[in-house]
Amino acid sequence: MVPMVDLRKQFSEIKDEVLEMLTEVLESSHYVLGSKVSDFEKKTAEYQGVQHAIGVASGTDALHLSIDAMEIGPGDEVITTPFTFFATAEAILYTGAVPVFVDIEPDTLNIDVNEIERNITKKTRAILPVHLFGHPADMGSVLRIAKKHRLKVIEDCAQSFGAEINGRKTGSLGDAGCFSFYPSKNLGAYGDGGMVTLNNSKVAEIIRQLRNHGSKGSYRHKRVGFNSRLDEMQAGILLVKFRYIDEYNAKRREKAALYTKLLAETVRCPVEKQGALHVYHQYTIRSRKRDKIQDKLRAGGVSSVVYYPVPLHLQEALKFLGYHKGDFPVTEMAAREVLSLPMYPELEESAIKKIAGIIKETA
Numbered sequence: 569m570v571p572m573v574d575l576r577k578q579f580s581e582i583k584d585e586v587l588e589m590l591t592e593v594l595e596s597s598h599y600v601l602g603s604k605v606s607d608f609e610k611k612t613a614e615y616q617g618v619q620h621a622i623g624v625a626s627g628t629d630a631l632h633l634s635i636d637a638m639e640i641g642p643g644d645e646v647i648t649t650p651f652t653f654f655a656t657a658e659a660i661l662y663t664g665a666v667p668v669f670v671d672i673e674p675d676t677l678n679i680d681v682n683e684i685e686r687n688i689t690k691k692t693r694a695i696l697p698v699h700l701f702g703h704p705a706d707m708g709s710v711l712r713i714a715k716k717h718r719l720k721v722i723e724d725c726a727q728s729f730g731a732e733i734n735g736r737k738t739g740s741l742g743d744a745g746c747f748s749f750y751p752s753k754n755l756g757a758y759g760d761g762g763m764v765t766l767n768n769s770k771v772a773e774i775i776r777q778l779r780n781h782g783s784k785g786s787y788r789h790k791r792v793g794f795n796s797r798l799d800e801m802q803a804g805i806l807l808v809k810f811r812y813i814d815e816y817n818a819k820r821r822e823k824a825a826l827y828t829k830l831l832a833e834t835v836r837c838p839v840e841k842q843g844a845l846h847v848y849h850q851y852t853i854r855s856r857k858r859d860k861i862q863d864k865l866r867a868g869g870v871s872s873v874v875y876y877p878v879p880l881h882l883q884e885a886l887k888f889l890g891y892h893k894g895d896f897p898v899t900e901m902a903a904r905e906v907l908s909l910p911m912y913p914e915l916e917e918s919a920i921k922k923i924a925g926i927i928k929e930t931a
Contacts, residue, residue, distance in 0.1 A: 570870045570910050570919045573752045577914045582808055589804040601780070604803040611810055612763055616740045620772035622764045623798025624779050627726040627748025630762035631659030631696075633796060634722050634744040637774040640665050640693045646722075647687055648696040649679040650880040650891075651899045656698055656724050657880050665693070667889070669881050671896040675839045677701065677852070677906070680898070681709035685717075694720035699728035699738045701875075701908075702754070702820075702849035703840065707733050707741045714742075722746065725765075729755045730817045732845035739765045749806055754820065754849055755813050757802040819913035820848040823920060827851050827909065830924035834931045835861075836905075850875060854905040857931050862907055864930045870923050873908045 579586065593604060605623045613621035624630050640646065642664035648656055650669040657667040670683035679697045695714055697705035707723075714721045721742030725731075728738040729747055739745020749761035764775055774791075777784060782793030809816075824846070828837045836854035840846040852875065855861055865872050879899045881891035893900065909923055 570915075570923065572871045572873055572908070572910050573912045574914055575751060575756070578912070581914075582812070585808045585811075586805055589808050590801060593801050593804045599800045601797055602800045602803075604800050604807060605798050608798075608803040608807050608810065609763075611807070612765065615810075616737045616745065616765045618740050618745070618765045619767045619769065620765065622766075622772060622775050622779065623803060624762045624764060624775075625796040625798065626760045627746060627750065627762040628655040628659055629779070629794070629796040630746035630748070630764045631655065631722065631724060632662045633775050633778045633794070634746055634764050634766075634771075635659060635663050635665065635694070636778060637771045638694065638720050638722070638743065640720070643691060644693040645689060645691040646694045646696050647684055647692060648724075649698050649700075649899075650882075650896055651677055651876060651902060652698040652700060652724065652880065653726070653876070654880065654883065654885075655726075656696065657886060660696070666691075667696075667880075667886075668692070669889075669891065669896060671898045672902065673706075674898050674902070676703050676705070676841065677902055678703060678705040679710075681706045681713065684710070684713050688713075688717055688719075692717070692719060694722055694743075696722045696724060697742075698724040698726075699731055701838070701852050702728050702731055702847040703838070704728065704731050704733040704738050704844050704846075706841075707738075711741065720744075726750075727753065727849035728847060729753065730813055730845075731847045734843045743768065744771070749802065754817060754847055755806065755809055758805050759799065759802055761798050761802045761806065763798070816913040817847045820911060821846070823911060823913075823915050824848045824851050826917060826920050827924065830921065831927060834924075834928050848911055850908040851911040852906050852908045853927075854902070855907065855931050856905060858905050858907050861927055861930050864926050865909075865923065868922070868926045870926065871910055874903075874906060875908050876906075877903055879903050 726748035
């Protein structure tokens with residue numbers, strides 16, 4: 569069986585380092601907001617080229633606390649994409665604000681910047697682009713539009729740790745970058761975890777308070793906050809894996825290049841636009857025979873996943889937003905065609921060739 573992600577194999581390669589780190593944390597008896605969290609925040613800020621990196625409990629919380637800290641709330645609108653994980657919209661709704669969806673680009677599957685301005689109203693406060701599957705959104709255009717209309721930009725970087733646009737890391741371009749360290753991510757913990765990266769010291773201080781019950785310390789609470797602290801042991805694990813993130817991403821790019829070489833004439837393969845460094849959190853193909861391909865892969869012992877079968881505007885939980893089938897045709901077509909194939913740094917060449925062979929026989 570070829571899994572989507574083989575976390576066991578990756579762990580076996582760094583087992584001694586991870587166990588040494590966990591022992592160090594356990595022996596310190598400091599499990600919440602200790603030195604490992606501080607060290608990881610510092611390293612992440614340096615890597616991203618920003619002033620602040622703040623560890624939180626999840627990628628969802630990173631989005632939620634960023635939106636909240638920017639005083640976006642009831643009556644406000646945030647423009648984003650309907651082709652993303654549910655948490656993107658969820659985080660907006662947590663604050664009482666409303667997600668306003670616009671369609672996506674047919675090649676990158678990221679937000680279509682040409683659709684943004686026509687959806688800006690007097691209630692619009694922010695744009696929330698998602699760097700889907702590890703390919704950066706068109707941040708140059710997003711930032712120009714945001715500056716023109718005096719809007720905040722909050723980057724959903726859950727799938728793009730290490731990705732770049734013209735040499736700058738995703739998460740360093742907008743007003744805040746929001747990362748997830750869910751186990752399957754390019755840089756993944758062994759549980760939940762998240763991070764906010766930004767350059768605004770005032771907003772950073774608010775997020776630090778919000779993650780810790782609105783407190784600056786000493787049981788003095790400046791605001792009503794949340795319990796959203798990056799766990800010390802997860803931070804230790806992430807410090808170990810951080811040593812290898814560029815190597816992991818380079819290997820993902822190698823696997824992606826082989827997939828594309830073998831499949832380019834059979835299915836629609838991912839693109840990498842000029843100036844972008846794609847880190848292939850997912851390798852996602854497109855085909856009108858998607859379901860047939862998935863059935864054949866399953867029969868051949870190969871895992872695959874549809875990210876995402878139901879766009880956000882058609883999710884039952886979001887009916888109240890008033891969207892209907894047909895509102896975003898590019899998104900809806902993508903949902904019918906996309907299929908993500910196994911992708912992880914340790915994926916063997918023989919497995920990729922096997923997968924490509926099955927697809928060629930089917931598509």
